Amino acid sequence: MKLPEPLLRGTLLRRYKRFLADVELADGQQVTAHTPNTGSMQQCAVPGHEVLVSRSDNPKRKLAYTLELIRVNNFWVDTNTQRANRVVEEALKEGIISSLSGYQVRPEYRIGESRIDFLLEGQEVPVLVEVKNVTLCCAPQTACFPDAVTTRGQKHLGELMTALSQGYGAVILFLVQRGEAERFAPADHIDPKYGRLLRKAVNAGVEAIACQARVTPEEVRIVRTLPVDLQES
Numbered sequence: 001m002k003l004p005e006p007l008l009r010g011t012l013l014r015r016y017k018r019f020l021a022d023v024e025l026a027d028g029q030q031v032t033a034h035t036p037n038t039g040s041m042q043q044c045a046v047p048g049h050e051v052l053v054s055r056s057d058n059p060k061r062k063l064a065y066t067l068e069l070i071r072v073n074n075f076w077v078d079t080n081t082q083r084a085n086r087v088v089e090e091a092l093k094e095g096i097i098s099s100l101s102g103y104q105v106r107p108e109y110r111i112g113e114s115r116i117d118f119l120l121e122g123q124e125v126p127v128l129v130e131v132k133n134v135t136l137c138c139a140p141q142t143a144c145f146p147d148a149v150t151t152r153g154q155k156h157l158g159e160l161m162t163a164l165s166q167g168y169g170a171v172i173l174f175l176v177q178r179g180e181a182e183r184f185a186p187a188d189h190i191d192p193k194y195g196r197l198l199r200k201a202v203n204a205g206v207e208a209i210a211c212q213a214r215v216t217p218e219e220v221r222i223v224r225t226l227p228v229d230l231q232e233s
Contacts (some may be wrong), residue, residue, distance in 0.1 A: 001085045002219050004054040007068060013233075015045035020222040021067045022187065023053055032067035035136075037084045040148040044079050044135050045072045052076070052217055069215060076177030077135050083220065084133040084175050085117050085212060091222040092118065092129075097211060099225075100171065103127065111166075114159045120169075128158045129168035134176045143151040143181035143210070143226070145174055149191045160206045172201065174210040176226060184210035186231040199230050 013022040013030070021035045033053050035041075043190065051073040053065050067078045076082075085107065095101035109128065110116075118129040138144035139222035146153055160170040174184050188197035202208050210226040 001069060001082065001090050001221065003217065004066075007054055007217055008065075010051050010053055012045065012047055012049045012051050012067075012191055013071065014047055015041060017193075018071070020063075021045070021051075023051055023065070023067065024192045025053075026039045031065045032063060033067040034063045034065045035079070037079045037133075038081070039135070039146065039150075041070075041079055042136060042147050044072055044077055046072075049155060052210060069217065073180055076217065077177045077179075078133075078213065078215045081133045085131050086218050087177060087222065088129075088131050088173060088211070091116070091211070092120070094190045095224050097173075098210070099207075099224070100127070100129070103119065106172040108212040109197075111159070114155075116156075116159065116163075118165070125167070125169045127171060128160060128163050129171045129173055131173050131175055134174050134184065135178065137178050137181060138187050138206065141180055143174075143176040143178045143184045143212075143231070144187040144190075145184075146187055146194060148188070149195060154190075154194055154197050157194070157206070161201050161204050164205050168217050170201075170206045172198070172206055172208050174208070175222070176210055177215060177220075179212075179215065181212060181226060183227045183229050185231075188232070195232075199232075202230060 009026040010023040052069040106119040109119035136147040188195040
């Protein structure tokens with residue numbers, strides 16, 4: 001997926017009140033940028049890290065700038081969770097994720113009182129796909145989720161298990177934004193309940209897929225799948 005142009009380079013000064021970040025641009029100007037990420041952004045929202053921000057001329061916006069990418073361990077990381085589903089949708093439609101290729105893609109599918117990110121149709125069994133954006137590494141080369149306790153994420157796992165009993169296939173897809181990662185694992189030390197529920201869901205038949213994105217100042221694109229390690233530490 002192509003990123004907004006042009007992106008402006010800067011240095012992160014601080015992230016606060018969850019959705020705000022102060023950034024010093026390359027020309028020395030200090031701006032406050034919207035930060036579309038509800039997680040802790042640990043390892044990413046670190047003062048001094050290089051960032052890329054976009055600027056909007058929409059007069060209705062309270063903040064003209066949006067924090068788009070943060071450089072961590074010499075890799076760009078896409079912390080904009082609003083983009084994650086669009087990156088996955090592009091990959092699904094292009095058949096990049098081989099185990100999920102050949103389907104028609106319906107975003108934001110409502111099932112009961114819940115809304116799941118995607119419904120895949122056109123083959124024998126319809127498949128529900130829920131996406132999670134991954135920006136944390138819990139160990140060298142091991143990406144992990146979540147970076148904060150997520151009751152919403154726990155709820156989604158329960159919904160996917162319920163969907164199995166209703167005749168759907170179910171996938172939890174972890175979009176790994178860390179370029180150094182070689183595998184994925186649940187962040188048991190941050191949200192042990194989520195880790196337990198993920199293992200329960202997989203044992204019940206939910207498929208866990210980790211897809212790594214290549215992040216550049218020009219685009220974010222899924223390039224490969226990573227092994228999912230559910231062994232309890």
